[in-house]
Amino acid sequence: MTGAAIAGVGYAPFTRASGRSVLDQALEACAGAIDDAGVDRAEVDGIASFMVLHDSVPGVAVATGLALPQLRYSLDVQLGGQAPCFLVTQAAAAVATGQANHVVVFRAMNGKSGARVGAMRFPGLGEPHRHAVGYDAYLMYVAMWARRFLFETGQDERDLGAVAVAQRAYSLQNARAVKRRPLDLDGYLASAPIVEPFRADDCTTEVDGACAVLVTSRERARDLRHPPVVVASGAYRAGVRPGLDIADHLLWDDYTRNYTSLLADELLGRAGVTRADVDLAEIYDCFTSTVLMGLEGLGLCARGESGAFVRSGATGIAGALPTNTHGGLLGEGYLHGMNTVAEAVLQVSGRAAANQAAKHEVCVVTSGALMDGSALVLTSDT
Amino acid sequence: MVEAAGRGRVYSWVTARAAVTTAAAADVPCSVAVVELDEGCRVLGRMRAIDDVACEMPVRIVVAAPRAGDPYLEFVRADAG
Numbered sequence: 001m002t003g004a005a006i007a008g009v010g011y012a013p014f015t016r017a018s019g020r021s022v023l024d025q026a027l028e029a030c031a032g033a034i035d036d037a038g039v040d041r042a043e044v045d046g047i048a049s050f051m052v053l054h055d056s057v058p059g060v061a062v063a064t065g066l067a068l069p070q071l072r073y074s075l076d077v078q079l080g081g082q083a084p085c086f087l088v089t090q091a092a093a094a095v096a097t098g099q100a101n102h103v104v105v106f107r108a109m110n111g112k113s114g115a116r117v118g119a120m121r122f123p124g125l126g127e128p129h130r131h132a133v134g135y136d137a138y139l140m141y142v143a144m145w146a147r148r149f150l151f152e153t154g155q156d157e158r159d160l161g162a163v164a165v166a167q168r169a170y171s172l173q174n175a176r177a178v179k180r181r182p183l184d185l186d187g188y189l190a191s192a193p194i195v196e197p198f199r200a201d202d203c204t205t206e207v208d209g210a211c212a213v214l215v216t217s218r219e220r221a222r223d224l225r226h227p228p229v230v231v232a233s234g235a236y237r238a239g240v241r242p243g244l245d246i247a248d249h250l251l252w253d254d255y256t257r258n259y260t261s262l263l264a265d266e267l268l269g270r271a272g273v274t275r276a277d278v279d280l281a282e283i284y285d286c287f288t289s290t291v292l293m294g295l296e297g298l299g300l301c302a303r304g305e306s307g308a309f310v311r312s313g314a315t316g317i318a319g320a321l322p323t324n325t326h327g328g329l330l331g332e333g334y335l336h337g338m339n340t341v342a343e344a345v346l347q348v349s350g351r352a353a354a355n356q357a358a359k360h361e362v363c364v365v366t367s368g369a370l371m372d373g374s375a376l377v378l379t380s381d382t
Numbered sequence: 383m384v385e386a387a388g389r390g391r392v393y394s395w396v397t398a399r400a401a402v403t404t405a406a407a408a409d410v411p412c413s414v415a416v417v418e419l420d421e422g423c424r425v426l427g428r429m430r431a432i433d434d435v436a437c438e439m440p441v442r443i444v445v446a447a448p449r450a451g452d453p454y455l456e457f458v459r460a461d462a463g
Contacts, residue, residue, distance in 0.1 A: 119403040132452035133428050134409030137402035144416060148394035151437040196397040250416065250426060255394055 004092030005221035005228035005381065008037030008214040009342040014178055014333035017113040018208035023057045026108035027065045029210035034066075037214045038225035039102055041066055044214075046073035046103030048091050050083035050336075052246065053122075055115035056108050073100035080117055080246055081284055082236070082259075082368035083107075084337045085376045089234025091215035101216065107338035108210035116206055117336070126248030139203060139287070141249050142369055143195045146289035148255040150197065155292070157197055159307025161188040163288040164201040164330060166315050171327025173354040176339075178205050179331040202288040207333035211342050218381065228381040229348045232362075233271035237263040238372035252371050258290070259373040260297030260366055267364070271377035275299055279359040281321055282344045283366050284337045285328040290369045295323070298364060298375075322357040337367045341376070348378050388443035389460060390419035395435050417441055417457055427455030434459060 010032020012018075012025035026049075034041055045068070047059035059074040073094045077083060084107065091103035111117065118138040121127055130136055150156055165185055171177035183201060191199040221228035237259045241251035249255075268274065275298075283294035292306035300321060301309040309315070315323035326332045326343040333339065344365045346352040352360075361382065366375045395415035401407040413429040429435045430444065440460035447454055 128452040129426060131405070132449050132454045133414055133426060134398070134406050134412055135414045135426060136406055139402050140396055140398065140414065143396040144394050144414075147396060148437065151394070193397075193399040195402065196399065250424065 002092040002231045003096045003218055004215055004231045005218040006213050006345045007216050007221045007224045008033045009345050010036055010212045012210035014207040014209040022108050023061055025210035026057055026062050026106055029212040030062050030104045030106050033104055033212040033214040042069050044068055044102045046100030048075040048087045048105045050077045050079045052080045052117045081336045082373040084341045085365055085367040086236045086374035092231040095217050103215045104212050106212035107336050110208040112206040112208050122245035124245045126244035138247055140195050142287045143198045145255040147197055152256045153304040155307045160202055160288040161185050162307055162310040163291045164188050166310050167324050167328045167330050170325050170355050171331025174327050177327045177332040204286045204329040204334040211335045211338040213342055227349045229345045230379045230381050232377040232379045233267055234376045235263040235267040236374040242371040249370050258293050258370050260294045264298045267375050273362055277362045278364050279362050280357045281323045281364045282340045284368055285330050286369050294366055325355045341365055344378050348380055384421045384423050386419050386421050390417045392437055392439045393418045427457050430456050430458045
């Protein structure tokens with residue numbers, strides 16, 4: 001237990017062309033999270049965020065825009081989807097050590113109309129090797145892992161499709177989601193090939209928007225507006241040779257296992273929960289394959305059985321392990337997993353509306369797709 | 383440093399049917415493979431025949447030349463003429 005809790009969530013709408021500055025959207029989401037918690041803005045004394053290259057604004061810009069009277073903690077990191085659970089963990093540590101009382105953690109970007117992370121070129125020695133053969137988009141790298149993963153685990157495109165179909169059922173019920181057209185397996189198989197083995201419906205939808213959560217102490221959270229969502233544990237892990245840049249996966253040995261395999265035991269152990277205790281999961285899903293790899297890596301189902309697990313309905317709203325209940329990044333939009341954390345907060349506090357899981361006391365959340373990433377165990381306050 | 387004979391097996395591959403980036407438009411469709419060389423290291427390159435590829439398929443390098451100054455490899459099936 002970290003002694004910290006998440007007390008509020010906020011959003012700026014997910015759109016294809018916001019027509020707004022990134023800062024403006026960041027301010028809306030952060031103010032939303034603070035107001036949702038019922039905390040006086042003047043009490044907020046910490047900010048944490050992440051960006052890829054220069055696609056967002058630093059925390060001090062948000063502190064300025066919100067007119068925070070004194071900032072005691074400010075953290076900006078260069079990370080992509082690996083960051084949200086890591087930053088919540090850092091915010092929890094800041095609260096636990098008295099560095100700050102209330103830390104707002106956010107991600108904001110014009111991810112569709114502005115800088116698109118999936119097509120960025122990164123400085124350093126890794127990039128020229130990839131571009132020389134036309135291998136120049138993040139989607140291609142995750143597809144490369146997916147192919148080997150399916151091969152080694154004896155699964156195929158129908159297993160990827162099962163994830164797309166299961167998550168679309170959730171996004172149809174989610175007013176924030178950008179994917180609102182029904183999808184079945186035939187529709188999935190008919191969708192356009194992009195980079196095989198991925199079709200269009202295997203891929204997240206880039207969006208403009210922002211999302212934030214407010215981290216405070218468990219004690220203070222008890223006096224706020226919503227039931228506290230306890231940060232039971234947080235972990236980050238990178239394995240051997242995580243690469244020369246955020247997209248450099250070529251030095252990694254095993255494309256069938258990502259960071260989730262490495263941190264699972266530590267994550268659950270420090271939270272004091274077992275796999276059988278986990279009621280629901282919010283697994284980072286820039287692409288369908290990372291859901292299968294995450295379910296297997298966390299040990300929530302056996303190796304090679306994740307596709308069958310999803311197809312059985314286990315990850316649906318009436319299943320044993322509702323998963324990606326906002327529709328995931330696939331359905332709700334590619335806010336780099338900050339919205340995945342926010343969905344977990346809504347679920348554990350019983351505020352997830354039509355997609356609310358019946359059992360929601362212990363939730364596992366992950367951030368990241370390949371070599372490195374982070375995760376949280378969030379629990380109710382019991 | 384590894385001196386390689388230019389033979390190996392496909393560890394994984396992808397086939398781009400649509401250009402994800404503007405820069406890639408001229409290259410689509412193409413298949414890109416990560417090949418594990420017999421000497422144990424992995425290299426990235428293009429399959430000459432984009433639909434003739436599978437995991438663990440033996441391949442050999444047929445082109446190893448710089449392209450726009452950067453390393454560029456092309457692979458074919460090991461038993462191809």
